[in-house]
Amino acid sequence: MQVTRELFDDVMVPNYAPSKVIPVKGEGSRVWDQEGKEFIDFAGGIAVNCLGHCHPALVQALTEQGSKLWHLSNVMTNEPALRLAKKLTDATFAEKVYFANSGGEANEAALKLARRWAIDNYGDHKTQIISFKKSFHGRTFFTVTVGGQAAYSDGFGPKPGDVVHAEFNDLASLEKLISDNTCAVMIEPLQGEGGIVPADHDFMQGVRTLCDKHKALLIFDEVQTGIGRTGNLYAYQGLDVIPDILTSAKALGGGFPIGAMLTTTDIAKHLKVGTHGSTYGGNPLACAVAEAAVDIINTPETLKGVLEKEQLFIAGLDAINDKYQVFCEIRGKGLLLGAVLNQTYQGRSREFLNASAEHGLMSLVAGIDVVRFAPSLIISEQEIKQGLQRFEKAVAQVVSA
Numbered sequence: 001m002q003v004t005r006e007l008f009d010d011v012m013v014p015n016y017a018p019s020k021v022i023p024v025k026g027e028g029s030r031v032w033d034q035e036g037k038e039f040i041d042f043a044g045g046i047a048v049n050c051l052g053h054c055h056p057a058l059v060q061a062l063t064e065q066g067s068k069l070w071h072l073s074n075v076m077t078n079e080p081a082l083r084l085a086k087k088l089t090d091a092t093f094a095e096k097v098y099f100a101n102s103g104g105e106a107n108e109a110a111l112k113l114a115r116r117w118a119i120d121n122y123g124d125h126k127t128q129i130i131s132f133k134k135s136f137h138g139r140t141f142f143t144v145t146v147g148g149q150a151a152y153s154d155g156f157g158p159k160p161g162d163v164v165h166a167e168f169n170d171l172a173s174l175e176k177l178i179s180d181n182t183c184a185v186m187i188e189p190l191q192g193e194g195g196i197v198p199a200d201h202d203f204m205q206g207v208r209t210l211c212d213k214h215k216a217l218l219i220f221d222e223v224q225t226g227i228g229r230t231g232n233l234y235a236y237q238g239l240d241v242i243p244d245i246l247t248s249a250k251a252l253g254g255g256f257p258i259g260a261m262l263t264t265t266d267i268a269k270h271l272k273v274g275t276h277g278s279t280y281g282g283n284p285l286a287c288a289v290a291e292a293a294v295d296i297i298n299t300p301e302t303l304k305g306v307l308e309k310e311q312l313f314i315a316g317l318d319a320i321n322d323k324y325q326v327f328c329e330i331r332g333k334g335l336l337l338g339a340v341l342n343q344t345y346q347g348r349s350r351e352f353l354n355a356s357a358e359h360g361l362m363s364l365v366a367g368i369d370v371v372r373f374a375p376s377l378i379i380s381e382q383e384i385k386q387g388l389q390r391f392e393k394a395v396a397q398v399v400s401a
């Protein structure tokens with residue numbers, strides 16, 4: 001069967017608008033399409049491919065587990081899930097793990113747990129959930145309602161209730177909403193989809209203090225920032241703030257779908273037998289691959305490398321900007337970076353993405369004003385340089401258009 005981009009329009013639900021390019025092979029930070037055209041990958045499948053494409057250790061974990069045991073369901077536990085949970089709890093504040101298959105599902109579990117915790121401990125009035133404008137927490141109806149973009153949650157009928165939104169990086173705005181009826185505050189330590197906006201240090205401290213004062217749980221959505229992306233295994237570890245619940249997905253499986261919710265024993269106990277679940281959550285294939293990914297990412301070499309590569313990216317983007325004056329700011333942390341378009345180029349991030357693709361570079365946007373980069377955490381110095389050369393050509397093309 002001949003597979004073409006037209007086939008997408010014939011057979012797929014039209015909720016996506018994928019590029020014309022159909023990649024067929026990837027290796028490290030390079031990808032090739034049906035025509036054999038090569039791309040350098042600064043997109044990482046939206047901050048997922050933390051070890052690039054087809055990393056030998058992940059391929060080995062997948063194929064080894066793939067010839068042993070694929071699936072059991074949670075009627076039985078399995079070795080890879082328990083090993084991965086042990087490694088995640090050893091490496092973080094958490095003592096307990098719940099496995100899901102995606103970020104949205106991990107967040108759904110976090111929100112349901114927070115509601116159970118609050119109702120069990122304090123009564124039926126304590127159900128309010130506060131998140132932040134422009135935040136993104138997934139596409140299930142609960143998580144999209146908690147997310148801070150009404151455009152994503154409108155039009156589906158009545159929404160889950162008692163959810164409100166404060167301004168990000170504005171403690172007074174949170175202070176106005178929070179009360180003893182607040183059950184949880186959910187936040188990305190660095191807003192990803194919302195435009196690569198890091199939380200200020202003082203703001204984050206203030207959020208923790210307000211949560212403590214009102215006995216509300218602090219939930220860190222680290223679906224995009226987790227697994228080494230910002231130079232720590234999790235971003236909270238660089239912020240002097242410890243959440244009560246943390247969610248992880250995207251890079252956790254290095255490209256194999258998996259999500260996880262991490263928390264303490266005292267909070268976890270409110271998800272008693274039968275209160276929540278998932279058929280695939282914690283399945284042996286996903287957990288075996290994630291364990292191999294965590295083993296490589298959670299090492300001083302890999303994490304230090306992320307910060308070194310960040311410097312290369314920032315220097316390279318600054319040099320391009322000196323020549324073409326397209327950005328007003330490069331922001332983000334580690335290898336989750338956003339080049340913010342200045343006044344002249346506002347609203348045109350997609351043109352930069354499309355031009356990049358023409359010149360053999362896969363990049364991302366984060367809204368209409370930010371070009372986003374989320375490459376492999378082990379991308380080579382040479383690939384960064386080569387990718388930035390391609391990006392410079394793309395910038396030159398947009399500027400001269």
Ligand SMILES: *Cc1c(COP(=O)(O)O)cnc(C)c1O
Pocket residue numbers: 101102103104105107136137138139188192193221222223224249250
């Ligand atoms: C991508 C993302 C999600 C949703 O993850 P899915 O795996 O698509 O469900 C949730 N939160 C954040 C911060 C994300 O970046």
